[in-house]
Amino acid sequence: MTKHLRAAITAIGHYLPKDILTNDDIAKMVDTSDEWITTRVGIHQRHILRDRTEGASVLGVEAIRDLVRRHPMDLSTIDMVICSTNSPDYIFPSTASIIAAETGIPDGVPCYDFQAACSGFIFGLQIARGLVESGLYRKILLVTAEKNSYFANPSDRSTLPLFGDGGAATLIEPTEDDMGVIDILIGNKNIGHRDDLIIPAGGSARPASHETIDSGEHFIKMNGRVIFKCAVSTMGETSQEVLTRNGLTKDQVAWVVPHQANLRIMSAVAERLELPMDRLLVNIGHCGNTSSSSIPIVLSECEKQIRRGDNIIMTAFGAGLTYGTALLKWAYDTPEE
Known part of the structure; x- marks a missing residue:
């Protein structure tokens, strides 16, 4: 077979x-x-x-x-x-x-x-x-x-x-x-959120012009309160959903790796999952928000802390509004350099 x-x-x-x-x-x-x-x-x-x-x-x-x-x-x-x-x-x-x-x-x-x-x-x-x-x-x-x-x-x-x-x-x-990827949940909150996190100009809907440059429309615009609230609720809910549908409890999770957007968001997600902060892998202090690079950079920096067989939850939220949570069982021990 x-x-x-x-x-x-x-x-x-x-x-x-x-x-x-x-x-x-x-x-x-x-x-x-x-x-x-x-x-x-x-x-x-x-x-x-x-x-x-x-x-x-x-x-x-x-x-x-x-x-x-x-x-x-x-x-x-x-x-x-x-x-x-x-x-x-x-x-x-x-x-x-x-x-x-x-x-x-x-x-x-x-x-x-x-x-x-x-x-x-x-x-x-x-x-x-x-x-x-x-x-x-x-x-x-x-x-x-x-x-x-x-x-x-x-x-x-x-x-x-x-x-x-x-x-x-x-x-x-x-x-x-x-070992490897056990489950992934991805999705979008499409309705009513386009302008909550956006770079307004530079695309085909609003091409670059003197007007767009002068008005600062090529920089990021963010509704911080909305994004904070949506990120906390969605990352917490999807993490719990992935654990539940795979028959795992929070005590069986070795590490949670949230998108490194804001330490208060990560703390709120940990609280929703009833996990102490020392179970989260965090590097936001010296890296800031590196967008889609944030989770893999944390994994790379913390590679020696992670052991083969560790259950890891990774969860993220971004413009779109996109969201994603993955459950994986780490596949290797870090080789000695």
Whole structure:
């Protein structure tokens, strides 16, 4: 009898740009303070890709190089590259194709971008899972590459402190054991939320013009109260739903990895799940919100803490309004360097 294939994360890497923007730096740009930012969102600093000639592909390329350094592999064996990004290098060609070319992934390998805002990693994991478990592909690189600083408004004290830049690369392969992705729930709250989290101009509905630039419509606009409320309720409810439908209790979860948007949101999700904060993997203090890169960067940074067989809940929420929660059983112990 043919065993059922299950998609599993088998390697991971990440990259954070060297330049750092601290809260004190931001306080010189807008009316705020380190204390105000830290108290409200839990962020002390964020990494910024300052070179305006470098796009998000740089973050993805360096993340793949980190993955290969930590988990030596032959990139010629990769048979698909998918990239989650809100900040593509160009409208076309795809950022995934640029990343593949820069890392030596051979011609013929399909590469494409997709966008699900801050939920992109969970959406990408579902895409890769379907392709791997169907048997169509065996080694998929899921890359997240987010140059959020390009749409951060330097005069908006409510959004400027939130976002940082970063990339991650995750290798997804089939396994026949009971490790890997157990369940994923993804969805959208489409009705009535378009303008709650949006970059108004730059797309085909409102192309760039002197007017849109002068009015700051190429920067992110956010209804913070609505997003906070929706994020807490949705991330908490979907996490509980995934646990319940898989017959697990909170005590059987080793780690919860929430999207790193706001420390107060993460604390509220932990409270809803009746879990102590030390069961959450958190890096928002030194990274800020790296959008779809936030969850895999946390996994990569905390890789040595995670053990084979650990049950992990990952949950995210973003513009769209997208949401996603995944349950996986970690597939490997971190090799000694």
